[in-house]
Amino acid sequence: MFAAVTSVALVGVEPRPVRIEVHIAGKKPGVAIVGLPDAAVREARERVSAAIVASGFEFPQRRVVINLSPADLPKAGSAYDLPIALGVLAASRQIAVGLADVVALGELGLDGALRSVTGGLGAAVVGRSMKRLCILPEASGPEAAVITDTPIALAASLAEAIQAARGVDVRTPMPAAVAEPTSRADFSDIRGHALAKRALEVAAAGGHHVLLSGPPGAGKTMLARAVPSILPMLDREAALDVALGWAAVGRHRIDMLVPPFRAPHHSATMAALIGGGSGIPVAGEVTLANHGVLFLDELGEFPVHLLDGLRQPIEDGSVVVARKGASVEFPSRFQLIGATNPCPCGFRDDRTTACVCSATSIERYRRRLSGPLVDRFDVRVVVDRVPADDLVGGRAESSAAVRIRVVAAVELQRLRGQLNRDLHRRDLDDQPWDTGATALLRKAVSTSALTARGWDRVRRLARTVADLAGSATINKGHVAEALVLRGVRQ
Amino acid sequence: MSDAKLRCQWTGMAPRALRELVDRFGSHEQVVEAIVRGRTRHSAETRAAVRVPAEVRREELTRAGVRWIPDTDPEFPRRLTDRPDRPPGLFLVGELATGSTFAVVGTRTTSAYGRRLAEAYGAAIAGEGWSTVSGLARGVDGAAHRGTVRAGGHGCAVLGSGVNVLYPAEHRALGNQLVKTGGAIVSEYPLGAEPRPWRFPPRNRIISGMADAVIVVEADVKGGALITASLALDQGVPVFATPGDVTRRTSRGCNLLVRDGAFPALDPEELIEDLRLLVGAPAKRGATAVYEGVHRWLVEALVHAHPGTIDNLVAESGRPIGEVVAAVGELVVAGVLRVDGDIYGTNPNSGAGK
The missing domain is CATH 3.30.230.10 (Ribosomal Protein S5; domain 2)
Structure with missing residues (x-):
């Protein structure tokens, strides 16, 4: 039988x-x-x-x-x-x-x-x-x-x-709630930080990775936590992807249409971050952050091998974890937001508090952050502490308002076929640059404000700035803004 | 109405005192009436002056080749009209500039360095077809006017005496020369007013009020030039200062201005580039052609937030963040601005890096 x-x-x-x-x-x-x-x-x-x-x-x-x-x-x-x-x-x-x-x-x-x-x-x-x-x-x-x-x-x-x-007495589950989340970090709660907010808006619109640097208490974490609120809501397919990733570790998200936000601590293990474990590999933070934001606070405190381990998930949008008997591929298409102090004590660029770090410790700190991972950040801005005067006053623009612009820009990219973050050199060459834009890029390279490596990154960003402005052609202003957001130097 | 204004101004009373009287009596006509009737505490001299009918005053002006423009006249310097202490009108010989105007001011006891630079600035400004305004005083003022005259440009002297009383005497020829080459001599004081010490500080507000930027060439910590600079800042006029030796007394004022955020005025070519940027004129130098189209609002914001973060510039200019970021990017690439951390400031090596 x-x-x-x-x-x-x-x-x-x-x-x-x-x-x-x-x-x-x-x-x-x-x-x-x-x-x-x-x-x-x-x-x-x-x-x-x-x-x-x-x-x-x-x-x-x-x-x-x-x-x-x-x-x-x-x-x-x-x-x-x-x-x-x-x-x-x-x-x-x-x-x-x-x-x-x-x-x-x-x-x-x-x-x-x-x-x-x-x-x-x-x-x-x-x-x-x-x-x-x-x-x-x-x-x-x-x-x-x-x-x-x-x-x-x-x-x-x-x-x-x-x-x-x-087929008797079948009880079916209640459909999942898809209501807009309410209690969540919102841009309107953040005073000041005009540049940082703009940088995050551009980054969200093109899926660019962002590095925020600034002294402790400047608001880096608060800014990063608000990013999911300006990202487009997940569509059904993406929401299912995310839910599957979370279900794989036995977790269930309530606001399933909101892009996930993961902030692993710098003491995390490789297995917790990337996925792994003994036996059948288990999904890590990069997979929980799929279609959302992976926020690494105190980037300089993460061990170098962990940061290097992020390279594959960032480059490929997925990570393969091999163990004896099983090799598993986890999806990991996330937007990376890194936050770092400019030096170990955090006050190197601060205008009110003096830095107490020695030159050698600053150098060691910088070297840690100059690896190949840091090169993946298209957007790099300094976040300063907001003066007390700016903390009072009216509410800022709401996340919902910012999201409308971001959604429009993402839609333009969808029509072109891919996120600007993933544009290759050839795709960038084919974009409609106007003469002012080309001249400014050349000038930036010739004055060594821009390295060859930064060249494509600035062009990707400029594409996103133009998308946010609803412009098909990329003009000088778009390139100039991209240069600042990339952290151009003279 | 303007007749009564002219009669009031001819008494030589301070604009602020006149304003109070107008507030009290209602109009300039009623003020004239009140003074004539002795309802105010004015000297017999003032009463006599105000009695003279406007027609007689106008005839007097015509004979001397002098015009009087009330503060309601479109020719009256725009920035002055906002000030409560503006003169009711200006006495004028020659023609005011219609284009961009820059004030070149400084100490009377100047060094050769200051004189040479002031003259070069005056000539360079004239070379761009712009006008230079100054005070016809000894030292920097005179040198700047001389530069203007030598380059055949438009210059304007604002006096602390009547426009027919050119002071100091050794600059009488220079003043006449200014008018001959198309410039102007301006004063708020009536014809024949003698140069008195208390008449000089107020005229500085007219100098800064006529200018699109004030350039302080050499100045000690006290003196008319620094008064002009601080008046300029009140009026939202950008200030440039020529750095000098730290130990030289006549450079102290300028160096302090630079420390406090004034734009450094370097050699004449650099200055002209910065001024071009300020008035939105196309840049001349090929390498800096990128700041074409970047307008004076950013520079004006920089005056107040210098050096500052982009957030400061957004707050100062009131412009959308995207626009500010783009403008800053262009100026950084052009070498006009430089960045240290997140602080943007003007680049002292501006242009040298090309």
């Missing part, structure tokens, strides 16, 4: 269908689970048999072979309890249900209760692609509700799950 149920395994952030086959034959009682199960999966036999009995069924006193397929995919956790139980009941002919049409996931209690597990969203994705009903623990409801176009049933126990598989 044989039955098969579909469940799901996460490979990185990607959900893949897992087929759970149950075969009952032979007289000698016993249970064998095959197909790369980990310890938690192997323990499923005890939970499943107790839950089956508690739910008023019998656990077959024969030889039960449970195969998790594909056999080469490592499977972990207690999430296969429910599909195994359903498979056993179907194979022993205790229930007559078309199990070919369901995707099931969930941990069973000894009393037959169905408990929450990670991967609910992944199961919904698999259910959608295979056009099957998805049966999940109740707690997975909000997470799975990101997917609105596939049937989902919630169950609190094995018995309810069986009912749901029969």
Whole structure:
């Protein structure tokens, strides 16, 4: 006697269908689970048999072979309890249900209760692609509700799950809330900082990475935290990408359409930042920040190997983490915002407080920040402490108003095919530069205000400034602004 | 109405005192009436002066070849009209400039260095077709006028005496020369007014009020030139100062001005480039052609926030941040501005780096 149920395994952030086959034959009682199960999966036999009995069924006193397929995919956790139980009941002919049409996931209690597990969203994705009903623990409801176009049933126990598989008493999750978030850092709360805000607006419009430097207490963190509020809302597809990334580490975002903001501390490990860990690699901060902002405060305090580790995710938009037995690719298309003090004490450029750093310690600090990573920052501005006088007074422009401009600029780039951050030299050459713009660029290079390396970066920025102005051609003013935002020197 | 104004001004009373009387009695006509009737505490001399009918005064002016323009006249210097202590009108010989005008001022006890530079500035300003205004005094003033006259340009002298009383005597020929070459002699004092010490400081507000920028060539910490500079700042007129030896007494005022944020006035060519920028004239030098179109608002903002951050410049100019950033970028590339951290200031090596 044989039955098969579909469940799901996460490979990185990607959900893949897992087929759970149950075969009952032979007289000698016993249970064998095959197909790369980990310890938690192997323990499923005890939970499943107790839950089956508690739910008023019998656990077959024969030889039960449970195969998790594909056999080469490592499977972990207690999430296969429910599909195994359903498979056993179907194979022993205790229930007559078309199990070919369901995707099931969930941990069973000894009393037959169905408990929450990670991967609910992944199961919904698999259910959608295979056009099957998805049966999940109740707690997975909000997470799975990101997917609105596939049937989902919630169950609190094995018995309810069986009912749901029969198509009786199906409870569906509430659709996920997509309301605009309210309590969030907003540009209108930030006084002064005209240049920094403009720099962030331009950066947001073109997806450029930003380096903010300035003394402690200048407001760098506050500015960075407000960036998601001026970014375009995520579309459904991006929101799903983000939700999958978060679901992979067992987390669920409430404001799912708001671009994520991640601010890992400089004591983070490589695995926490990039992804990894022993066994199957787990997504890191770069993946949680996918389609959003990765903010590294105190950039100079991050160990050099961590900063170097960010190069691949930044360049490729994804990071491949290889471990014995599994190599996983995590998406990592984020906007990087770095904040740094100009020197160890932070007051080197300050106009009121004196710097107490020695020349050598400043030099060491700078060298740390002059690596290849820092070169990726298209926008570099100094953030000064705002004088007390500027802290009082009217509210500044709201994030919503800024976002309208940013959205328009991003839309122009979408029509061209890619974000300005990703424009290559050839694409830049083909942009409509007017004569004033070309002359100013040449002049900047000839006076060594601009290095060859900065050349393309300034041109990318100028493209974004022009997009913000709604201008197809790039003029001298756009280039001049880009030069300042890049941090041009005389 | 302007008749009564002329009659009042001819008494030589201070504009502020006159203003108070107008406030009290309602109009210039009523002020004349009040003085004549002895309802004010004025000397017999003043009463006699105000009695003379305007027609007689106008005839007197015509005979002397002098015009009188009231403060309501379009020719009256624009910046002066905003000041509560503006004169009711100006006495004028010759023609006022219609284009850009720059004040070149400084001490009377100048060094050869100051005289040479003042003359060169005057000539260079004339070479651009602009006008130079100064006070016809000894030292820097005279040298600047001489430069103007030598280059055949338009010059204007503002006096602390009547326009027919050229003072000091050794500059009488120079003053006449200014008028002959198309310039003007201006004063707020009536014909025949003698040069008195208290008449000189007030005329500085007229000098700065006529100018698009004030250039202080050499000055001690006290003196008319620094009064002119601070009046200029009040009026929103940019100030340039020529740096000099730290130990020289007559450079102290200028050096302090530079320290406090005045634009350094260097050799005449540099000065002209900066002034071109100021009035929005196209730059001459090829290398700096990029600041064509960048207007005086940025320079004016720099006067107040110098050196300053971009945020300071936004606050001073009231311009949108994008516009300020773009303008700053052009000027940095052009070498006019330089940046230290996030602080932008004028580049003392401006032009030398090309």
